[in-house]
Amino acid sequence: MAAYKTFIVHLQRATGRKAQVQDLVSKAPYDAQIIDAVDGAKLPQTVLTNYYSGKTLFKPAYPFKLNVGEIGCFLSHRKVWNAIVEQNLDAGLIFEDDVQILPGQFGPAVAIAERNIEKLGYIQFQVRIVPDQNQVLAETLNAKIVQPIVTPLRTSAQFVSRAAAERLLNLTQKIDRPIDGFLQLHWETGVHLSCVVPSGVSDRTAETGGSTLSAKQPLIKKLARELKRNRYKTQIRKYSARSTDVIG
Numbered sequence: 187m188a189a190y191k192t193f194i195v196h197l198q199r200a201t202g203r204k205a206q207v208q209d210l211v212s213k214a215p216y217d218a219q220i221i222d223a224v225d226g227a228k229l230p231q232t233v234l235t236n237y238y239s240g241k242t243l244f245k246p247a248y249p250f251k252l253n254v255g256e257i258g259c260f261l262s263h264r265k266v267w268n269a270i271v272e273q274n275l276d277a278g279l280i281f282e283d284d285v286q287i288l289p290g291q292f293g294p295a296v297a298i299a300e301r302n303i304e305k306l307g308y309i310q311f312q313v314r315i316v317p318d319q320n321q322v323l324a325e326t327l328n329a330k331i332v333q334p335i336v337t338p339l340r341t342s343a344q345f346v347s348r349a350a351a352e353r354l355l356n357l358t359q360k361i362d363r364p365i366d367g368f369l370q371l372h373w374e375t376g377v378h379l380s381c382v383v384p385s386g387v388s389d390r391t392a393e394t395g396g397s398t399l400s401a402k403q404p405l406i407k408k409l410a411r412e413l414k415r416n417r418y419k420t421q422i423r424k425y426s427a428r429s430t431d432v433i434g
Contacts, residue, residue, distance in 0.1 A: 188276040188300070190216045193266045196283040197223040203283040206390060213287040215296050216279060221266055223283075226258025237261065239360040244374045246421035248363035249414040260365040263341060264358060267351035277303045277347045284391040285313060285342045292386025294328035299345045299382050302331055307350035308369070310381045311343035313389035323380055333380045336426045339366040343387045350377050370422055373429050 192214035196207050211218045226234075238257055242248070252260075263280070270278040279296070292311075299309045302324050309331065318334040325331070346354075357375055361368065372378035 189274070190277055190279060190300070191270075191273065191275050192216045192218040192279045192281065193221050193269060194218060194281045194283060195221050195223050195262050195266060197225060197262075199225065200283065206286065207283050210281050210283070210285070210287065213289060213292075214279070214281075215292075219269070221262065221269065224258040224261040224265065226254035226256070226261075229254060229258065229261075237359075237361055239362045241362070243360060243362040244368070244371050246418065246425060248367060249418050250363075250411070252361070252364065256364045257361070259341075260358070260361050260368075263365050264355060267346065267355050270346060270348055270351040271355065275348055277345055278351070279343075279345050280341075281343050281387075282341060284389065286388050286390045288386045288388055290386070291329075291384045294326060295382045295384065295386040296345070298324055298326050298329045298331060302380075303345050303347050306331070306380050307347045307353075307377050308379045309345045310338065310340075310379055311345070311385035311387040312338055312381050312383070313340065313342045313385070313387055314338065316381045316383050319383075329382055329384065331380050331382050333378065336423055337370040337372065337379045338381065339370070341366050341369070342389060343385065353377060370426070373425055 192210075194207055194210050194214075196203065207220060211220070234254065234257060237260075238252060266278060266280050295311060299311075303309060306323065316332060316334055316338060318336055319332040320335045321333045323331045323333055354375065354377060358368070368375075369377075369379055
């Protein structure tokens with residue numbers, strides 16, 4: 187019998203999300219473990235320097251410097267990948283603490299994910315509409331797994347196999363971009379993410395105290411950042427379109 191476990195990434199200072207964490211524990215399909223998220227604001231400079239690369243590691247180059255929250259988020263997911271490997275699990279179901287399970291939809295979604303996780307490696311449960319449904323990889327009456335041309339951003343909820351976790355750990359001894367941006371780079375990582383739809387998972391960020399990553403910026407900086415972001419998105423689309431093959 188396959189060994190699965192639920193992991194819930196929770197930042198201790200996000201007290202408004204404690205009730206949401208307990209709701210996730212109660213609805214999780216497997217035994218649940220709460221993972222203390224890495225608080226980037228409390229990381230010493232030596233740790234930040236050890237993990238964050240000032241140089242581009244993967245193509246295309248990421249145009250922004252990471253903030254401490256983004257570094258903490260990436261390291262939090264690395265903690266979970268490491269737990270999946272160390273506990274010798276077949277896969278781990280990973281939730282961030284600002285999502286909610288919708289029981290009626292989630293059952294069929296996790297069932298189809300279970301049947302395909304060994305082959306696919308990393309399956310997202312998106313909280314947004316999944317665009318560019320390029321290829322249907324598996325389908326039942328109530329759910330299907332698709333592979334978009336461009337991997338959607340966000341790491342709200344996902345099913346990750348041990349093999350994928352091990353590979354991703356090896357590739358992220360140093361990081362140069364946020365975790366969801368890194369996970370788009372299947373031409374670099376060899377892990378091509380897919381999505382189950384409908385996911386049975388919804389976003390509750392606003393209801394649980396707002397984002398713990400966002401930082402306010404002056405308008406001029408916001409506009410300049412948006413221009414750079416749009417150029418980067420165009421590059422991601424070009425790289426993504428070059429390879430749409432499933433990579434297991």
